[in-house]
Amino acid sequence: xxxxxESVLVAINGSEASISAMKCAIALGKLHxxxxxxxxxVDTATIRQLALSRIFIQEESEEYERSLEMxxxxxxxxxxxLAKQKGVEIQLLLKKGSVPGEIIxxxxxxxxxxxxxxxxxxxxxxxxxxxxxxREIVKNARCSVLVVKPHTGDEIYKKLP
Numbered sequence: 191x192x193x194x195x196e197s198v199l200v201a202i203n204g205s206e207a208s209i210s211a212m213k214c215a216i217a218l219g220k221l222h223x224x225x226x227x228x229x230x231x232v233d234t235a236t237i238r239q240l241a242l243s244r245i246f247i248q249e250e251s252e253e254y255e256r257s258l259e260m261x262x263x264x265x266x267x268x269x270x271x272l273a274k275q276k277g278v279e280i281q282l283l284l285k286k287g288s289v290p291g292e293i294i295x296x297x298x299x300x301x302x303x304x305x306x307x308x309x310x311x312x313x314x315x316x317x318x319x320x321x322x323x324x325r326e327i328v329k330n331a332r333c334s335v336l337v338v339k340p341h342t343g344d345e346i347y348k349k350l351p
Contacts (some may be wrong), residue, residue: 204230
């Protein structure tokens with residue numbers, strides 16, 4: 191039997207929607223022996239733009255980047271714990287750069303068959319930035335992209351043994 195999806199990459203951005211997408215990918219990994227990777231991108235491209243626009247001074251930029259990196263490690267740790275609870279191996283990636291660019295690059299490096307994105311984040315502070323990054327990923331990815339609706343992954347994950 192031919193496996194349709196052997197490897198997936200989940201874009202983790204800190205929203206509940208991206209964690210739901212992770213849960214959906216874990217289910218795919220558990221049920222179909224699919225390789226799963228989670229990638230969090232520290233958005234240094236935006237930080238650089240804020241510094242160039244003089245919205246951030248250098249020290250603020252560095253502090254914000256450190257803060258985002260710590261958040262990324264925390265979210266990737268959560269992904270690892272969720273995968274461990276269901277007995278699924280997961281690869282964790284922490285990248286720096288433009289979110290869409292790094293996600294697409296990581297998918298290519300992993301030879302991923304699909305990218306999972308969390309759709310329609312509920313958190314207003316994330317909504318526009320995530321929506322724009324998701325549009326760019328859908329538009330430019332070389333593999334299929336699955337947008338997981340909020341809470342869909344939660345329901346599937348709960349049903350797993």
